[in-house]
Amino acid sequence: MDGLAALLDGPRARGAFLLRILLDAPWSVRLQDEAPLSVTYVVRGHLWLCPDDEEPVRLEAGDVVVWVGSEHWTIADDPTTPPQILIHPDQLCTTVDGHVVVEEMSQGVRSWGNSATGETVLLTGVYLLEGEVSRRLLRALPRTVVLRAAELDTPLLELLGEEVVRDAPGQEAVLDRLLDLLLITLLRTWFDRPQSGPPAWYAAQGDPVVGPALRLLQNHPEHSWTVGSLADRVGVSRAAFARRFTELVGEPPMAFLTGWRLALAADLLLEPDATIASVARQVGYATPFALSAAFKRERGVSPRDHRRGSVVTQAV
Structure with a gap:
């Protein structure tokens, strides 16, 4: 087992939160759930990644962002769109004034948003627990890892998109395994970039x-x-x-x-x-x-x- 494979064995690999998000503009979601790590894949449309202290970055269909650490951040259709939805710890979803909107924005099995179809469709996976083995790995990563569609050669993104909306026995375990495999693939792609500065180990x-x-x-x-x-x-x-x-x-x-x-x-x-x-x-x-x-x-x-x-x- 190496440092990447260790992600598969710690408590982080169990009970991850996965959701398909369907959105029509204008939209803006403030992520303040303080989870240790999340993966967001743009299936269709685009998003603007808006860290609080950095310039916004636009992601197109096929791009992926891995967010590391518990700092708050925002995703939106445009950097100027003010936050409409807040995601709190335990994935509690509210409006800015505190109204809980989990049920009214439900769009079916593990699907959520302000649209039944979505000009923009996102797939997000959130690791809710931090394992000690993976802490060594996470210390080696920048807060934001953006991977473009052109450098991702994996069927896992499409497969996870198909499986996230299935309602079958044992599906939570299937999704956990797929998310782990996807994360390993993404981080390996990142570390193999000449300019990424991979950890010494x-x-x-x-x-x-x-x-x-x-x-x-x-x-x-x-x-x-x-x-x-x-x-x-x-x-x-x-x-x-x-x-x-x-x-x-x-x-x-x-x-x-x-x-x-x-x-x-x-x-x-x-x-x-x-x-x-x-x-x-x-x-x-x-x-x-x-x-x-x-x-x-x-x-x-x-x-x-x-x-x-x-x-x-x-x-x-």
């Missing part, structure tokens, strides 16, 4: 020495790795391996391994049946005490408090 995946070592660490965090054992596995000297890994990844091998183990632990601890002992074994700590000490040292809270805080947040 992503670029290092292609190195003939560091790449295999990264995959060993990510796939088998439970192993008792040392710099020497990793160097032996990739066929170079200990000193050469440590130097090359640190240069390409930006941190020494054991520091990377510690961060990866604790990120995995943070996700695994949120599983209903997990215990600190079972998580410790899965991520390479000999005892629950060793995991607890490392977790608190690096994150400032104990594993137990981390789990309790997540439960309270989700309940709220």
Whole structure:
């Protein structure tokens, strides 16, 4: 499992919010739901992406925007159109004066808007929970990632558009998986841009020495790795391996391994049946005490408090 694939395993991949939006001009939607990440695809028509502190950007049919972080932003048919609808946390939808309009703007299965057909049709997917593994990835992204239709070669956009309006058993799980796959595809496309400045660990995946070592660490965090054992596995000297890994990844091998183990632990601890002992074994700590000490040292809270805080947040 690498940093991108980790998105598929954390709590972020469960219960995502998906909606088809049908709009006739004039329209403007203020997004203040504070979700950690969202994907919006322009199926038909256009939209203006309007961050509060940047110039507006126009997206045409086939374009996609990935919005990272909890800052508020606006999408509209025109930058001058004032907000008419506010999207609050938990996807509560109101007018500017507070009138709830979820039901009256419903247009069928997972469809919503001010029109039954829509001059502009959008498909949006919102991740409602932030997983600790994916936080490493999200830190590497700008707040706004815009991908144009010409650089997207994937059937997933059309497939997700077809599936979002289906009402079938297990459909929520199907949509979650499709959204995850789409997000992975979008981010891989973004990172492969020469000018995107991909994170060091992503670029290092292609190195003939560091790449295999990264995959060993990510796939088998439970192993008792040392710099020497990793160097032996990739066929170079200990000193050469440590130097090359640190240069390409930006941190020494054991520091990377510690961060990866604790990120995995943070996700695994949120599983209903997990215990600190079972998580410790899965991520390479000999005892629950060793995991607890490392977790608190690096994150400032104990594993137990981390789990309790997540439960309270989700309940709220």
